[in-house]
Amino acid sequence: MSAAAPLRPLARHSINLPPTVAARASGAPLAPKLNLHARPHGSEHHGHAHSGPRHDVAPRWAGGLSLNNGALRSKTFVNAAPTIPSHRTLHTSAVVSSDANSVPDFSAYKAKSSSSNRALSYFVVGSAGVLSASSAKSTVVDLLTSMSASADVLALAKIEVEMATIPEGKNVIVKWRGKPVFIRHRTADEIEEARGVEIKSLRDPESDEARTKKPEWLVMLGVCTHLGCVPIGESGDYGGWFCPCHGSHYDISGRIRKGPAPLNLEVPEHDFNEADGKIIIG
Amino acid sequence: MAFANAFYNSIARRNSVFVSSIFASAFAFSIGFDVATTSFWDSWNKGKQWKDIRHKYVEQ
Numbered sequence: 272m273s274a275a276a277p278l279r280p281l282a283r284h285s286i287n288l289p290p291t292v293a294a295r296a297s298g299a300p301l302a303p304k305l306n307l308h309a310r311p312h313g314s315e316h317h318g319h320a321h322s323g324p325r326h327d328v329a330p331r332w333a334g335g336l337s338l339n340n341g342a343l344r345s346k347t348f349v350n351a352a353p354t355i356p357s358h359r360t361l362h363t364s365a366v367v368s369s370d371a372n373s374v375p376d377f378s379a380y381k382a383k384s385s386s387s388n389r390a391l392s393y394f395v396v397g398s399a400g401v402l403s404a405s406s407a408k409s410t411v412v413d414l415l416t417s418m419s420a421s422a423d424v425l426a427l428a429k430i431e432v433e434m435a436t437i438p439e440g441k442n443v444i445v446k447w448r449g450k451p452v453f454i455r456h457r458t459a460d461e462i463e464e465a466r467g468v469e470i471k472s473l474r475d476p477e478s479d480e481a482r483t484k485k486p487e488w489l490v491m492l493g494v495c496t497h498l499g500c501v502p503i504g505e506s507g508d509y510g511g512w513f514c515p516c517h518g519s520h521y522d523i524s525g526r527i528r529k530g531p532a533p534l535n536l537e538v539p540e541h542d543f544n545e546a547d548g549k550i551i552i553g
Numbered sequence: 554m555a556f557a558n559a560f561y562n563s564i565a566r567r568n569s570v571f572v573s574s575i576f577a578s579a580f581a582f583s584i585g586f587d588v589a590t591t592s593f594w595d596s597w598n599k600g601k602q603w604k605d606i607r608h609k610y611v612e613q
Contacts, residue, residue, distance in 0.1 A: 390557030393565035397575055404579035405586070 283336055283345045429553035431544075434488070442504040444493060447552050451493035451501055452539065453512070454550065457523065462486045464510070465524035475535045479524045482538050490541045490552060491525045497532035512536070 293301040334346040382388035420428070430447050432454060437443050440461075443454045457465070465479040466486075483489055493501050493512075500516035507513030508529060509522035519530030526535040541552045564574050599605065 384554055384557075386561065387554055387557040390561045390565070393561060393571070397565070397571065397578075400572075400575040401578045401582055404576060405583045408579065408583060 284347055286347070286349060429551055431547075432550045432552065434543075434548045434550055439487075444504075445552075447539070452552060453489070453491050453493045453504065453525070453536070455489040455504070455523075457487050457489055461510075461523045465522065468522065468524075468526075474527050475533070477526060477535055482524055482526075482535070484541070485543060488543070488550065489523075489525060490550065491536040491538045494537070495519055495532055496527065496534040496536065497530070502536070 502512035519532035
């Protein structure tokens with residue numbers, strides 16, 4: 272084409288086409304790398320010269336009329352509809368059958384009898400309740416068992432004393448859990464004396480019947496209730512025990528009668544084994 | 554069917570009866586479970602426990 276070619280006007284068309292954006296499954300348009308914070312030119316520099324292209328005029332590469340070698344050329348870019356692959360899942364392409372909207376037939380899955388079904392449901396619930404109640408009970412029992420003393424500790428915590436070795440009217444001192452224990456085989460006179468005391472007149476009112484399981488055997492801790500000395504037997508003003516530290520007098524039932532001690536001598540838990548003739552303390 | 558109805562009508566219909574029968578069955582179940590596991594243990598360890606060999610050492 273020579274330079275003398277005549278000018279040929281060309282028509283320019285503007286076509287509005289729908290934007291070529293992909294859409295997410297939710298329908299929101301997908302516009303990657305779209306910067307919504309970009310500002311138009313000149314808006315922040317008050318009209319100063321700017322080196323970039325004008326924002327209100329389409330750039331040359333975007334189309335338009337141009338003169339090239341004496342010939343007008345119109346460029347028009349057409350945005351074609353996107354050929355973006357979209358999801359076609361199986362169900363969208365399923366053949367729609369005629370009874371798609373009707374309820375399927377579940378009769379094969381239904382229980383044969385509603386009453387036996389109901390009984391089965393209650394039975395399952397009840398069985399779960401039985402198992403959980405049983406396991407909860409055994410958990411609680413095991414926890415409480417773990418708190419109690421074991422058999423070897425219990426065996427060490429008891430002592431046995433032969434009753435036949437203690438004659439009437441004699442004291443025996445044994446050691447039990449690190450403390451002395453007085454055992455007295457009382458005579459009939461001493462029992463009568465101990466039971467004849469007016470209880471209301473005592474500092475720590477306690478009957479002799481409450482302190483002894485068998486009246487001829489008096490078992491009590493040999494620790495003075497004042498400051499913890501060991502009283503001396505068969506002495507004192509009342510024929511029982513006398514604490515030499517501060518002068519507490521105990522009677523033949525081990526009750527405080529005179530002196531600073533506030534309480535009677537403590538009676539430990541004890542029992543009698545008649546078959547073997549033993550006193551078991553503890 | 555008849556058994557299911559009898560079960561429902563006698564036990565599950567009233568909640569008080571249901572819960573109390575659950576507790577009673579739990580009591581019976583725990584005893585039975587203990588007996589069963591203990592007898593299994595004894596049969597599994599037959600001849601090894603003190604009660605099996607006691608007669609060899611203690612004469613009464």
